[in-house]
Amino acid sequence: MSRIAIDMDEVLADTQAKQLAWLNQQFDLQLTPKKVEGHLLWEALSDEAAKALDNEMRQPDFFADLAVMPHAKSIMEILYQEHEIFIATAAMEYPTSFTAKFDWLAMHFPYIHPSRIVFCGDKSIIHADYLIDDSPRFLSGFKGQGLLYRAPRNVNVTDYPVVENWLDVAKYFSVSLPA
Amino acid sequence: MSRIAIDMDEVLADTQAKQLAWLNQQFDLQLTPKKVEGHLLWEALSDEAAKALDNEMRQPDFFADLAVMPHAKSIMEILYQEHEIFIATAAMEYPTSFTAKFDWLAMHFPYIHPSRIVFCGDKSIIHADYLIDDSPRFLSGFKGQGLLYRAPRNVNVTDYPVVENWLDVAKYFSVSLPA
Numbered sequence: 001m002s003r004i005a006i007d008m009d010e011v012l013a014d015t016q017a018k019q020l021a022w023l024n025q026q027f028d029l030q031l032t033p034k035k036v037e038g039h040l041l042w043e044a045l046s047d048e049a050a051k052a053l054d055n056e057m058r059q060p061d062f063f064a065d066l067a068v069m070p071h072a073k074s075i076m077e078i079l080y081q082e083h084e085i086f087i088a089t090a091a092m093e094y095p096t097s098f099t100a101k102f103d104w105l106a107m108h109f110p111y112i113h114p115s116r117i118v119f120c121g122d123k124s125i126i127h128a129d130y131l132i133d134d135s136p137r138f139l140s141g142f143k144g145q146g147l148l149y150r151a152p153r154n155v156n157v158t159d160y161p162v163v164e165n166w167l168d169v170a171k172y173f174s175v176s177l178p179a
Numbered sequence: 180m181s182r183i184a185i186d187m188d189e190v191l192a193d194t195q196a197k198q199l200a201w202l203n204q205q206f207d208l209q210l211t212p213k214k215v216e217g218h219l220l221w222e223a224l225s226d227e228a229a230k231a232l233d234n235e236m237r238q239p240d241f242f243a244d245l246a247v248m249p250h251a252k253s254i255m256e257i258l259y260q261e262h263e264i265f266i267a268t269a270a271m272e273y274p275t276s277f278t279a280k281f282d283w284l285a286m287h288f289p290y291i292h293p294s295r296i297v298f299c300g301d302k303s304i305i306h307a308d309y310l311i312d313d314s315p316r317f318l319s320g321f322k323g324q325g326l327l328y329r330a331p332r333n334v335n336v337t338d339y340p341v342v343e344n345w346l347d348v349a350k351y352f353s354v355s356l357p358a
Contacts, residue, residue, distance in 0.1 A: 005304075086304055092293040098277035114271040115300030122294040125184075125265055127306035127322055143306055 001083055004173070005118075005128040005144075007135070008089035008101060010151045012076070012109075013066040016041060022056060023049055037152045063100040068108050071166035076109055078175050085116060086128060090138065092121030132163065147172065180262055181308040183352070184297070184323075187268035187280060189313040189330045191255070191288075192245040195220060201235060202228055216331045242279040247287050250345035255288055257354050264295060265307060269317065271300030311342060326351065 009015040019041060020031045027049050036044045045053065056062060079085060087105060091097055098119060105112055123131060124141030131142045132149050136157050139146035148160040149169075163169045170177055188194040198220060199210045206228050215223045224232065235241060258264060266284060270276055277298060284291055302310060303320030310321045311328050315336050318325035327339040328348075342348045349356055 086301075088304075091298075092281075092296055095278065095281050095293065098281075098298070099274065102271075102274050102277075113300075114274065117271055117300060118304055119270075119277070119298040120294075121292070121296060122265075125267075125297055125306055127304055 002129040002173075003084040003086065003127075004079070004130045004132065005086045005088040005123070005126045006076075007131070007133040007138070007149065008087060008105075009063075009066075010134040010153075011132055011149045012069055012072050012087070013063070013104065014069055015063070015066055016152065018062070018066055019053060019057075023053060026052060033152045037155050040153050057094055058096050060096050061100055063094070063097045063104060066104065069166060071170075073108065075166045075170045075175055075177070077111065078177070079169070079173060080109075080111060082175065083173065085112070086118055086126070087112060087116060088118045088120060088123055088126050088128075088131065088133075090121055090123070090135075091119035132169065136160070181352075182263040182265065182306075183258070183309045183311065184265045184267040184302070184305045184307040185255075186310070186312040186314070186317070186328065187266060187284075188245075189332075190311055190328045191248055191251050191266070192242070192283065193248055194242070194245055195331065197241070197245055198232060198236075202232060205231060212331045216334050219332050236273055237275050239275050240279055242273070242276045243283060245283065248345060250349075252287065254345045254349045254354055254356070256290065257356070258348070258352060259288075259290060261354065262352065264291070265297055265305070266291060266295060267297045267299060267302055267305050267307075267310065267312075269300055269302070269314075270298035311348065315339070 023029055024031055042050050089101060091101055105117060123138040126142060129144045130147060131144060132147045133139050134149045134151035134154055136154060139148060139160050146160045148154055148157055148162045150162055150164045163172055202208055203210055221229050268280060270280055302317040305321060308323045309326060310323060311326045312318050313328045313330035313333055315333060318327060318339055325339045327333055327336055327341045329341055329343045342351055
């Protein structure tokens with residue numbers, strides 16, 4: 001049994017899908033995940049759009065209705081039984097998101113005990129065997145084995161073992177999926 | 180430079196002072212820190228009082244106006260410069276406290292960067308050299324050196340080096356106090 005810390009945004013939750021949909025609607029853009037590949041979303045935006053998105057993300061309910069990543073629900077449920085799972089999210093960047101993030105986890109992953117949830121801002125503070133995260137910055141400070149969860153922003157990053165999606169996570173940790 | 184994780188309740192904030200004052204007023208009691216020594220506060224309470232206090236602590240502003248522990252302000256300010264300080268609080272037990280706790284830190288310790296704040300529920304997840312905490316339960320799971328911050332509840336605990344108060348913290352970490 002390993003202790004595995006798992007990021008929320010872009011790993012459990014499809015935060016970027018909501019960001020792109022909001023930007024496309026507000027600014028009449030045609031952004032797609034493909035179009036923002038290779039860099040942070042912010043770098044693809046005008047100052048005006050970046051500021052507006054940042055403000056929108058500070059609304060208490062922005063993180064409340066994010067879609068769950070494909071296969072995350074079924075695979076997490078097994079992974080949680082087979083390993084010691086912690087959720088580690090950089091919530092301190094958006095302090096107004098605390099309640100929405102906590103409630104989102106309770107809604108979609110109700111078996112995750114609150115004591116397994118960590119709101120932090122720097123993942124070097126996490127003591128675990130593995131960290132699954134889409135952010136190279138967070139993986140670089142982590143003391144255990146980092147696994148890069150593939151996301152548009154990190155398509156060019158080659159410094160860590162990659163999990164392309166939740167099916168890949170299942171494979172990495174030899175999770176036996178129901179037939 | 181060491182990485183030092185510091186608990187909030189009973190270490191930075193005098194949570195129990197507010198708990199006792201509230202209980203004494205609501206239930207016409209004469210509780211003092213001395214009277215609740217040697218066990219958890221909850222164990223000294225009737226079921227009714229325990230339930231009422233738990234409910235009161237779930238009000239969003241319960242943690243908003245706690246007193247700062249004596250000397251914590253002046254000593255933290257120096258400690259923060261000389262070491263890598265993280266605040267690690269078991270906020271997940273009271274999810275309604277997130278905002279009040281974050282705001283309390285910003286008000287009394289404005290120089291603490293949000294990335295140095297961790298809301299967790301199990302301090303074995305904390306990767307640091309030291310953890311200053313009043314809870315033996317949290318210290319027992321911590322992988323670094325635990326320091327027991329003296330509180331009424333832990334007067335009989337002898338398993339860890341003890342810091343009696345913030346002046347003792349300063350001494351332990353050789354903080355040079357202004358004359």
